[in-house]
Every structure is written in C-alpha cells, then in structure tokens.
Amino acid sequence: MPEGHTLHRLARLHQRRFGRAPVRVGSPQGRFTDGAALVDGRVLRKADAWGKHLFHHYEGAKVVHVHLGIYGTFTEFATGDIPDPVGQVRMRMIGTEYGTDLRGPMICEVIEEAEVPDVLARLGPDPLRPDADPSLAWQRISKSRRSIAALLMDQSVLAGAGNIYRSELLFRHGIDPFRPGTSITADEFAQMWADLVALMKIGVRRGKIIVIRPEDDHGAPAYGPGRPRTYVYRRAGEPCRLCGTEVRTAVLEGRNLFWCPGCQS
Structure with a gap:
C-alpha cells in the first residue's frame, strides 16, 4: 500500500497538471460514472493530501476523495496522444496538456466540501503537513x-x-x-x-x-x-x-x- 509521501507527491503533481483549470472527468469502467458527472468540466481549485487520502477540490464545493488502498495507482499520459482505456479505469482526468487514469482504488467518491472534516476527524496528524500537531x-x-x-x-x-x-x-x-x-x-x-x-x-x-x-x-x-x-x-x-x-x-x-x-x- 502506498505510504503518505506518495499521496503528497500525487497531490503536488495533480496541482501542477490540472490545477486552476477545467478538467474533463469520466469513468471508462463505469463504476464512478455518477461521481464523475458531478465534477466533469469544473475547475480543479486545489489538490491536497492527508495521510493516505487524496482530495481534489473542485469549484462548486465538490471534492473527489481517493484512497489508493493496496492496488490503486495513477498513470499519466499526454493529451496529444490519449490512449484507449486499458484495464479497469475507475476515473480518467483530462486537462489541457496531461491526463491521468486511476485504477484499483479502495475509495473513489465525490463528497461535499463540508464533509472533508468528517474524513479528517478519523485520522491522526500527518507528519508531512505543516499544521500537524x-x-x-x-x-x-x-x-x-x-x-x-x-x-x-x-x-x-x-x-x-x-x-x-x-x-x-x-x-x-x-x-x-x-x-x-x-x-x-x-x-x-x-x-x-x-x-x-x-x-x-x-x-x-x-x-x-x-x-x-x-x-x-x-x-x-x-x-x-x-x-x-x-x-x-x-x-x-x-x-x-x-x-x-x-x-x-x-x-x-x-x-x-x-x-x-x-x-x-
């Protein structure tokens, strides 16, 4: 299972690749279709991490919450050469220059911004966060x-x-x-x-x-x-x-x- 540093690296990468711009979000696998529709085309305001949890904060107070679990992984591609989905792609994000596919996560869901504190309340302090206590x-x-x-x-x-x-x-x-x-x-x-x-x-x-x-x-x-x-x-x-x-x-x-x-x- 990826440890916390991996999620913080992903948050930084996704902020650089997709932040502050509209993102196309879909679910080739079909298991995240409804969730993807809630954020598709919205601006990704911020990507951040807490422990092993990744959060994509979109305009309109919608948040994609991801926990990779044991098998979850993101793979990246250039939008100039978008590949056909391979395997069980739970979520596909496409930005201006880059896209990424998420496969095999334990959690991939859309929650409201107001629900994020409920997730964090179940977690201890994250050594990688400057506000950790x-x-x-x-x-x-x-x-x-x-x-x-x-x-x-x-x-x-x-x-x-x-x-x-x-x-x-x-x-x-x-x-x-x-x-x-x-x-x-x-x-x-x-x-x-x-x-x-x-x-x-x-x-x-x-x-x-x-x-x-x-x-x-x-x-x-x-x-x-x-x-x-x-x-x-x-x-x-x-x-x-x-x-x-x-x-x-x-x-x-x-x-x-x-x-x-x-x-x-």
Whole structure:
C-alpha cells in the first residue's frame, strides 16, 4: 500500500497538471460514472493530501476523495496522444496538456466540501503537513497498551506511515516494536516524530523511501530490484547491517513486522 509521501507527491503533481483549470472527468469502467458527472468540466481549485487520502477540490464545493488502498495507482499520459482505456479505469482526468487514469482504488467518491472534516476527524496528524500537531498522536500513544509497532500503523493515531516507515523508524531509534505505547517516553516519541518528518520529506522529494544513513549504505543489496536499501524491512533471516543479529519477522495485527532483536532490545 502506498505510504503518505506518495499521496503528497500525487497531490503536488495533480496541482501542477490540472490545477486552476477545467478538467474533463469520466469513468471508462463505469463504476464512478455518477461521481464523475458531478465534477466533469469544473475547475480543479486545489489538490491536497492527508495521510493516505487524496482530495481534489473542485469549484462548486465538490471534492473527489481517493484512497489508493493496496492496488490503486495513477498513470499519466499526454493529451496529444490519449490512449484507449486499458484495464479497469475507475476515473480518467483530462486537462489541457496531461491526463491521468486511476485504477484499483479502495475509495473513489465525490463528497461535499463540508464533509472533508468528517474524513479528517478519523485520522491522526500527518507528519508531512505543516499544521500537524504531534501532541495528538502522543496523547493516544502514551495512553495505549497496544504495541508501538501497531500504533504507528494505526491511521487514527498517525496518518501516512506504513509498514516500511514503521519498521525502519523503530530500528533507527532502537525501540523494541512490541513495547506498549505506555512505555514510550515523551523524548523517545519526539525524536521519532522529528525523524519521521525528515524521512517522509525525503520520500516526497526523491519519490522513494530512503531510510539508510549514508554511513550504513553499503553491504547486502536492497530487498528488490531498484529499491533503496533498508535496515530490516523484508530482510527476515538476513544479518543486521549493524550488529549481525538475524533479522526477525512476525505478523502483527495482520501486517508483517521486521526487527533486529540485537539492536532493538
């Protein structure tokens, strides 16, 4: 599932490609026909993101709300060479010079501008937003007996972080992922928050998750072709890059967790 930096990159891209101009919106697949008709031909005033949610704000107080989920993706094309829809294109946007197709989202709906706060009320602070209030996340973490690893993935606690950022952040701070939230100190959380903000900003800028410190960026290759190295994510059974202990994995609340028992004890 794309993590928060991907949605912020998409919001910036869509603002550049389609913002402040009328946009043709359709649904070749047919599952978003009624929603597309509500915004087709309207001016896209603003595209922004909160956590893993993308919002296209159109004139007339209509908002297209998208959550990519596991399979959702946008693909771009030039309007000078508009392709026939391939696959299940839920939403097609066509602007002056560019178009984009949305396939496989978990959510693609039109809501009223007044309903956006209801969506945001279900989300924790987003480290990539300048108005984020980390104290809201800290309040929930410090009062919970759930593991810190589970809490970091809970979008109602902290919006935008996914499995990679979760595992790598805990490693970078030497924190046992199974520690309950109540055992995390305010100083530990403050350091993790500041680090996560910095890491996610790199993700927005570079278009990929980069978590390895320069002095550790060597040795065993990344977990997949074209992927940056990680400390623990998808490295189960391999030696830790720092201490040599075998990296472990476990399923925690339905998601695979990775950690080093030596560095995170």
